[in-house]
Amino acid sequence: MDSPSSSRRMIPALAAIAPLLLGGLLVPAASAASDLGWEVSTVDGEHGADRTNYEYTVEPGVQVDDSIRISNTGTDAVTIGVYPADGFTTRSGEFDLRTRESGAEAIGAWLSLETDQVSLEPGMSAEVPFRIRVPKGAGGEYVGGIVTTDATATDAVERREAVRVRLHVGSSFRPALTVGDVHIDYAPAPLGAGRATVTYTVRNAGDTVISAEQSIAVAGPFGIASRRAGDYQSTPQLLPGESWTMSADIDGVLPLAVLTATVSAVPLYIDAAGSTGPLRAIEQTGVGAAVPWALLGAVVIVVMLLLWWTRRRRARAATPVSSVDPTAP
Template sequence: MHAPIPRRTTTVAALLRTALLALLATLVVTGPLTVPAAAAGGDVTWTVRTAPNGYGSDRSSFAYGVNPGGRIDDAMVVANRGKQPLTLAVYAADGYTTDAGRLDLLTRDKKSVGVGAWVHADRTNVQVAPGRTVRVPFRVTVPDNATPGDYVGGLLTSLKQADDAAGINVDRRLGIRVKLRVSGALRPRLAVEDLAVDYHGTATPFATGGATVTYTVHNTGNAVLSARQNVTLNGPFGWLKARTGAVAAPPELLPGERWKVTVPVHEVTPAFRLTASVTLTPLLTDASGSVSPLAPVRATAGGWAVPWTLLIAVLVLAAAGTTWLLLARRARARRAERENARVRQAVQEALRTQETQTH
């Protein structure tokens, strides 16, 4: 997969402007290249593509199945679309998935241990005349002790230029994705980790609220995987099921990588206890490009959904009712005491009258 990958290193600039340029420099495009990569002034353009050979005549990327200790010879074609001669650095680097879900490649100063360490071009620099193309052969050499599974990286061309106006050095990179599948036991596995539910109530006592389900998809196997995802949220005993909507598929994750997923859920009934269930169906792509679904992976976790406003209202009503009952009881007691006092007084007066009459 063609991937123009610009890089910029700050030298002298205002902090704000440098920060903005550095942010723009992190942009990575990982689809097949549709336009040439252009330098800052637009006067330097070049493209890269796979060389037609026994591996294919119209490949968008390099992909191989290889045994430990195996070797593969292939080539990349570099074309100069500009009007000036070009001298480009050539090197390989390991790949990784960015927070935006795109494939990026390590910079040259970072150590590679897979594709970047095993792919070697026959030169470290290539010179291309205006309007001409140059074929750059390379060899993939897999160590004898290479662990089975998938490895992803890229073969890159790089042009460094000074931008005096901006006060920076611009490193423009244009490359092609390289995927290796080292033969042996393939163990495609995904895991759901750190599953949690967070309920957000409302001020209206009898209204539904919202919830957020979060979890991490972890590629614990040795194959590149994506997945279909399904999330459900239920109340006690499976009642009061909430709508989660469609959950976007994670990007293809390289072995060992993690991807954080956040799913907002609306119209959640505060049923005191919620249960979130996540089902992942791993998707494995074979050498021909066919995608096969694997056995689903499931996980569940609970969270509290206490209707605090309603609960407070109920407690206030209960306290008011209890207070009313206590006051009513006290009033009845006072009335009974007054009645008893009147009875005692009447009895005493009757006794005094009887005693007077006797004497």
């Protein structure tokens, strides 16, 4: 099963976060009225107008001041909690934001809001100023967001509306991707070819968002009887430092004792302008066993039959033959 590596607790998500999730990382946040009873949007200012999300290209050590608008679109008064959060890739391969309790290390830690709660009557809106303090040692790309939630809700699942915040810090641009931990598991068929399952881990080792197109092949010794996976999905867009475990099933693989899996990945980076470009393909291999159990079983049976026949023949040859004397009375 595909999955990202993360030491933090995954959070439950509802339709409230859908504007962030639909289509992946680069799709804008909320642009239409939410069925939650409130919505969030950007505020026009020195950093731009008619924005759907917040994106800044800055130098290390600077401060960025901006505001977020929260609007009551329902018929009842609401009290809305608001907090910053780091972004991460979920197990389904989509972008999401961590909860308040999960802690923060990047945007969630650098962004501070003027208030963490807003009360609104029906039809009212409020602008909440915020400031991002970029550390002097920061560099590369960071993705997080500002989350709003019903401050009075008692549900175990947090219903949220959010806006993405993306920072491009400094001139550093080091897209890099690694492939490792290539393993093969072989499931033999009663007769003939079986199924090889290839698993491996892709890691974003650079400082910008990256994904990868992949191809997987399995072959016997000296490359014989090679089989390739069919149309295979790309990885999701991974944030810097994230990893993703992939798995591919390949049918029709002959049990040739030793199998070699070759994973080829073409990294696709996303630059500050949102453009996508490829890097040079990388390859990693892994070796696994594919024992032809049916053939070995047949050989064992044949050998046992030959041994039985040989022993029987020798036993008959060693048995003395009795003779009768015709002159005996």
